[in-house]
Amino acid sequence: MGNGSMKPKHLRRLDRHVANLSIGCAGNHNFLKDSGLGISMISGQADVLCSRLLELEKDLKRKDQELQEGQSRVAELQEQLAVQTKVIAELTKELQNKCIQLNKLQDVVSTQGEHSLQPSPLKEASRIQDTANRRRRAKEGVSAEPTTWLYDLNRQATFSFEKARVQKDSSEKKLITDALNKNQFLKRLEPHQIRDMVECMYERTFQQESYVIRQGEPGNQIFVLKEGSLEVFQQNKLLSSIPEWTAFGELAILYNCTRTASVKAITNAKTWALDREVFQNIMRVTAQTRQEQYRSFLRSDDVRSANVIADEHNVECLVIDRETFNQTVGTYEELQTYLEGYVANLAQADEKRHAKRRSFCGQLTKEVSLEMIELKEKVAQFPPSPFQNLEVVTTLGVGGFGRVELVKVKNENMAFAMKCIKKKHVVDTKQEAHIYSEKKILEQICSPFIVKLYRTFKDSKYVYMLLEACLGGELWSLLRDRGSFDEATTKFCVGCVTEAFDYLHHIGIIYRDLKPENLILDAEGYIKLVDFGFAKKIGSGEKTWTFCGTPEYVAPEVILSKGHDFSVDFWSLGILVYELLAGSPPFSGADQMMTYNLILKGIEKLDFPKIIRRRPEDLIRRLCRQNPTERLGNLRNGINDIRKHRWLSGFNWDDLKVRKLTSPLKRELSGPTDYSYFDSYPPEEGTPPDELSGWDKDF
Known part of the structure; x- marks a missing residue:
């Protein structure tokens, strides 16, 4: 119908009937002119009928033409709508960028205005308030309980999945499972992880007018509404209601967080709940079990755990049996010995490289x-x-x-x-x-x-x-005031962070909280890492499980509780490069869960702004691979792959290491107490209470 060359089947059949009748009408005199039959009256009625049929045929053709024209018009309107929708999306994105730039420009103007006058007490108070407003955009780190607290050897033995299970009938399990799978974050978990969560959820009942979640209080549970009416409030303002069999409060099972809204029972309500500690145990056990399965598979003859069926004819496979594999490649023990030797050789080569570096930087x-x-x-x-x-x-x-x-x-x-x-x-x-x-x-x-x-x-x-007092200021506040950095400045920042990571990883320390807010400038304009609250020492090949970091910078494996290692630092380095060049991180949602869902979609789905050119874009995408084993810096050549990336070709790493490279961020300081490059803060309100439990006895 779209091009007018074809008609629907029912119209084609009707056309054939009309055509036959038309032919009959055209020859009706031959058919009906028989005076012996005395049917002149019938002949007249046939003429009327044929005339009517011809009119209907014309009406049908006219309607068919109108229908085709209407469909063409609908197609044109749909095309116009698609174009307009795309334009609106582009304008919306441009408007958001303009708003960000305007806010930053206002910050700069405000800061320059503050520095141009001698401060009075009134202006100082105003300046402190302006600082507080500007710093609201600073990113804050989040953390669950450390695994050394949650999963020490004694506590690991106490967690039992069987003891955590709560009996439910199959229909109830299906409803809970469907509720969890409708959640944007939880649906990304593996089916058996969802199944274990369902098994361990327990029932909680709330009376009418009571709070399921209260804004401002710490959270520790995720809920699924079984029956009753719940409403969501923020600052006593009604936001929405929660339908039955909906999961909510999922951020609390990832880490310690303050509830950002209240959920109130409008009627008596029943829910299914799951505690954070149980969830994290489920995730940890899953990853550890998988690793052990891989090891067991390599060690022993394994029974097939799945069927592989050829779905086409003439499928060809290359086959090798275990005995031939062992004779050709080696047994599990031989491979393990080889890999240990290979790792030892890499360590020796690494040590030689560092020895050369140490002699150069001695x-x-x-x-x-x-x-x-x-x-x-x-x-x-x-x-x-x-x-x-x-x-x-x-x-x-x-x-x-x-x-x-x-x-x-x-x-x-x-x-x-x-x-x-x-x-x-x-x-x-x-x-x-x-x-x-x-x-x-x-x-x-x-x-x-x-x-x-x-x-x-x-x-x-x-x-x-x-x-150490580094008084060149925070990199974050400098980025905030400038809006973004040029490529030369960004390369210098990336160089300093890369050298810091190389040092840390070489002594087995994972940093886990890279962001501009944790980078500070010394008197020479060189960048230094600060705030090691989330840093941890791990062994080669080991993983750690604590959810910690800054939402915009955490790697996918941290969000999914798969266990993580040094590769999360390379992910965060890619995010840093993006933020320094563009002025804001690539993944940033209206709330933390939205940010995590964007991260889980991956850097591959992201369109880069034009300000980031092809070479730095390539570096960012290679640092931010979803699979940690594929990230630049985590490959065979280690962190040298970052140094040798084509975007950083020509960068003078040797001069950077000995601090002979002139920093593009150097600022003049009048002395060791010149704090002019830092924001102003109000004095602390009140005095914190004493804490005498003794946990700090070794400080």
Whole structure:
């Protein structure tokens, strides 16, 4: 019908009938002219009938033509609608980018206006409020309980899937399964993981007017509404209602989080619930079981676990039996021995490369080490109470943990950064292991690309880390004010981070929280990693399971609780390159779950902005492969593949390592207490309570 050359079958049949009748009408005189039959009356009626049929035929053709014209018009309108929809999408995206640029421009104008006048108390208060507004866009890290807390050897033995199971009938299981599979995040889990979740969910009942979830409170469970009426409120404003057999609250099973909305029972309600600890055990056991299955398969004769059927004729397969494989390639034990030797050879080659690097950078490392030793000896003489010898100059940063203060030695022109961590907050969020890990890792690190730790202190309210003061400012605030960086500046940033990662990975440390907010500039404009709260030491070939990082920067395997290793740092490096060039990270949703769902869709589905050219785009895509084993930096040549990428060709790595490369981010400082490149913060409100459980006895 679309091109007018074909008609529907029923119209073709009708046309044939009409044509036959038309022929009959045209020859009706031969057919009916028989005076002996006396049917002249019938002949007249036939003429009328034939005339009517001819009219109907014309009407039918006219209607058919109108129908074709209508369909053509619909096709044209659909095409126009598609074009207009695409234009609207492009305009919407452009509008969003303009809004982002406008906000950043307002920030710059505001900042320049602030610096142009002498501050008065009123203007200082206004400036602090402006700073607070601008910093709302800063990204914050999130973390579940460390696996050392959740999954130590004693606790692992206590988790039993059989004990966690709750009896349900098959129809109930199907309804819960369907509810979980409708969820955008949960539907990406493997079927047996969903099945185990369903088995372990238990019933919870809520009375009318009670809260299932309360905004502002910590969350620990995911729910599926079985029956009753629930409504969602935010700041006492009704947002929506929750249909029966719908899953909600899923963010809480990933990590410690504060509920962002309330869910209230409008009638008596029944739900199925699952705790975070059970969910994380299910995910961990799944990954560990799969690894063990792979090992067992290689060790022994295995019974086929599935059928493989040829669905076409003449399918050809290349076949090798186990005996021939063992004779040709080797047994599992022989392969394991070979791989151990191969890894040892790689380690030796790596050691030679690092030895060459150490000899090249020997003088710099020696100077750094001597400086650290001298300063550590000096601060070691301070009394246990840090503020007997130190005085606070200003606040350099704030966070949920506490504050970072710029402090100076009394009567001396020597400054440090003091990280003050609220002990009560650490205990409430179960982050004791992370804080100890940060202390232990920083104490063993000596790199020009990582902030130095000189000493720790404690009292009844805080634990303190006395750190190197880097007063060139935060990379994040500089990026915020500029909007984005050019390629030369981005290459310098990537170079510094790559050197830091090379050092950390070589001594078995995974960082896990790369972002502009955790990169700080020293007096020479060189970038240093700060905040090692999520860093962890792992062995070669090992994985860790804690969900931690910053939502926009976490790798897919972290979200899916598959276990992760050093490759997550390379993923985050790709995200950093994107954000430095474009001004914002590639994956950012209206809420954290939306961000995670975007990450799980993959970088392959993402259209890059024109500001990112082909070579940096290639680097980003290769760093952000969904499969960790395929990521640049995690391949045979290790981190050297990043250094040798064509976008970084010509970059002077040797001069960077010895800090002879001029930084495009260097800023002038008037002295060791010049904090002019940092935002202003209000004084701390109130005093945190004492925390005397003793978890910090080794600080």
